[in-house]
Amino acid sequence: MSKQNWIGTCIGGRYRIESLLGQGGMSHVYLAEDMKLKGKKWAVKECLPFEDDMTYFLEEAEMLARLQHPQLPQLVDYFTTDEGKGFLVMDYIQGPTLQDLFEEKGRELPVTKIIHIAFQLCDLFHYLHTFQPRPIIYRDLKPSNVMLNEQAQVRLIDFGVARHFKHGKQSDTMQIGTIGFAAPEQFLGLQTDARSDLFTLGSMLYYLLSGGQYAYITQKPLEQLRQDLPEALTSTVSLLLQEHPQNRCQSAMEVKMRLRSIYPEPTTVPESFNQKNQLITPLPDKLIVIGGLFAGVGSTFTAICLARTLHAMHIPNAVVEQPTIEPDLYMLLFGDTKAPKDYAFVSKLIAEQTVSTTSTWTNGFSTWVPNHPEGFPNNWQPADSFKLLHTIKKPIVLWDVSTHWEHPSVQELCHSADEIIVVLDASPGKCNRPSSRALFNRFDTYQKRGKKVHYVANGYLPGNFRNEWVDSLPAAPLCTLPEISRAEVIRAVWRGECIQDQPEVLEQLSVALAPLLRVILTEDTFRKRGLKLKARKSLFSWFRKHG
Template identity: 45%
Template sequence: MEYPSKLFVGHMIGGRYKMIRKIGEGGMSHVYLAEDLKLPGKLWAIKESVSDPKLYSSIRDEAQLLISLSHARLPRIVDFFPPDNDGYTYLVMDYIQGITLEKYFSGYRGRIPMDSILQLADQLLEVLDYLHTHEPAVIFRDLKPSNIMLTEQLELRLIDFGIARNYKQEQTQDTVKLGTVGFAAPEQYGSGQSDARSDLYGFGALLLYLSTGGTSSEWTERAERNIRSDLPRQLIPIIRKLLQFAPENRYASAAEVRRELAAAIRQEPKPDPKRMRDIAGRISTQVIALLGAGGGTGTTHTAIAISHYLARSRSKVALVEMNVKSPSFRRIQQIVDGNKALAPGSRKFEVQGVDYWRQTARADVITLLSGSYDYVVIDLGTFRERERLEEFLRADIPVIVASGAEWRQQDILDMVHGLSRYPQQKWMYFLPLAGPDAVQRLRKQLNTSQVFSLPLHIDPFEKSEDMDRALQRIFQGILSGAQRRRRFRFGL
């Protein structure tokens, strides 16, 4: 930073905002988390910027720009302190809890779940459409991972309007050439004035960057070769058109791109949700994924019970733990091994005919699916761990485990609402120990008959007549492998 910050922990501005800690910096600005002393418990983000005296109007422009905007994916500006004698100025805006897309991407080592990429792309186009149809149109001009925040629910927010500007129709080129190399459109470097199509170029660069594991943000033959195999192929010509050098060769609006993306995704071939046969005629592996609507709902307990129910029908079953923070499988393995220290790399163990896979990565799951298992049951932990959402959505049988207590049913309603953009026809809802009234109430609220109560089952490893009857009733006509093996056994 060329200029040091005047703010520090405990410092107060405006007799109201008390600094708690620094939460970011970049370019010519620092960002602090501040407590509002007039609204106890309320937190704001304070952006401190430094401007050359000749450019004092730019920060005022940013403030006026933000004040004029109102969208759920944009921060609200609630206070503004104009430049002091040294050129320091302060914007008070919404504090958005979450992480930047840059950090989220880094945490995945460049392999964000494809469903998450498509979800973020749609959200970004939504807010760009709002900006571009604003009167006057607002051009963001700096779409990059560090300028995008993600909430815990993977909701997107644009956070830095430092170089955004209103589009001026009479202007032939930008007065100031700004934007991040690799994501900014060519016209932002002097070949013309940036407009809505410049942001669409930035959107295309960002989409390509996410789809190539961070290796490319400009369209080249090498970039196309690096595109992930799970990206819907119909999206490739869309990205290529977004990244055309000449603005007139790109899409005209964010709304148009959003329609094209939605149509391309709908055209992507979908796997048959029923059991499919491979070339050899063998019935392929069926995946059951369990996701808890909240903590303490019994997700792991239910996953174990289902796995051993299937194993007792002479099916070959793998139970996979993808909730890396859970100690459950480690404790089970220690008991199985006689409380000995676990050998490094020893993640597979067997209990009563079920293969347990502890703290398993997605690549390992793909390997299991190509193996000899009839069923792979995946324990995904709770909904808050959104990085495992893709496995839930791709499962043949997605199961949400929730509490039957009335005071906790809001957890499942919030979860379903948060995932409303995804098809939910085959989702099932399990409520351990819930009474008939709770089941009927949730069926009515969710408008589905796929809500089931599970009986008391103290030891999920052992057979329970009540639990077996419940699971047999729930899975009747769905679990092809178990039915096939039961028929074979009875024919002997």
């Protein structure tokens, strides 16, 4: 039967077709009234069989049935007819498509609105790409498949060409997509993955920001068409549109982090006033990966130094210990005494998919997320890192990876990070090891992809030796941590204290870390929230100075 024949008929024993909502090459979507639930409207999708094979219809139905996300279509029923037609019954989402809105506004939308849509699409892609037991690749992002409600909330529709990603498979069974938006590999007989969806996101951003032009037709960088756009935005679109997947952004969270550094999300805390009625600028949301070039260089100590300096500036932050590394943070913080009585290790809860109402471990403006002192016994997947990241409601997240730069979850974090901090000490021999040089090459790759990589020296090297050491590095250290007596650090740990909280030490750290803090917080935020300390002299320091 043609599409006209369905209107006015009742199918599936309960759905009366009222009108045609939309159509594409593989399906027609109708508005239907539920004859059992009077007044209830549904969107009924008629799926056209592919070469008389209903396998794809059943796969789409099974996929949609498993999805539980408020911004994705909820499948409520599906059935087939004697004629071999397949029907999906889904939520009826009222509202215009993004394409409708784009045309209505004369193909000009505010950049902030486009970025707000992109934020939501990144969250949706992250949900799909980390879906278990297998990731889901959407494959057909375009303005006509994005709907907006009255609150400008995005809803993705039409999963007709979505598929589960299978590791080791060389190509897709069907190469389907919309010309102008689909990734090259969708038409080259190659397997699609999460990066294919990111290409379509880049294509759609190009289309919306250029007034409706297609990147594959113009063959022009976006900055040539819109010179008013920030360079960070045009470079992100350019990165998404790279022909080879390995040259694109590698995850939806990486895209979101890059865009968030340009435009804050609408949920960002607005400007406020401090106790002296001075205007305080909003804090930037930052994921900062911290690790050592080699073992024992002090990446955990550096993370704590940064956290307590931010605490002294009244800036909320969290220190996360990478679950795959050897535990250290719990001991340094004297966890047996200082951790909350009902504290449970968050990484363990996430790996076990356990829901818990245990309290967080906070110390002023810092939140600690350590590993269990006995280590993490399970496999830690990249998706687990993002689940953990989403549980932390702090603007600055310091993620300590120690030396586990090669772990897949750490590499995924680095692709998504706003800043990467590499801690090293003045040991020329260690910096010239083959393993160190290989890491330098990895960091250089991150920088070429637009990531900010900073080197921090832990300790000084005297005289000309320091110059020779700096010359051997890819870049000079942005800052150098002051020398702090190891004996004093151990004494503080045994007392259950952070030596970084001692006024004299904190003052040294605030001066030493200032170049790095200016980068993390931006110059304006650093200036307005800058640490102003007057170190209190203890009797011990007076006797040490005067004898």
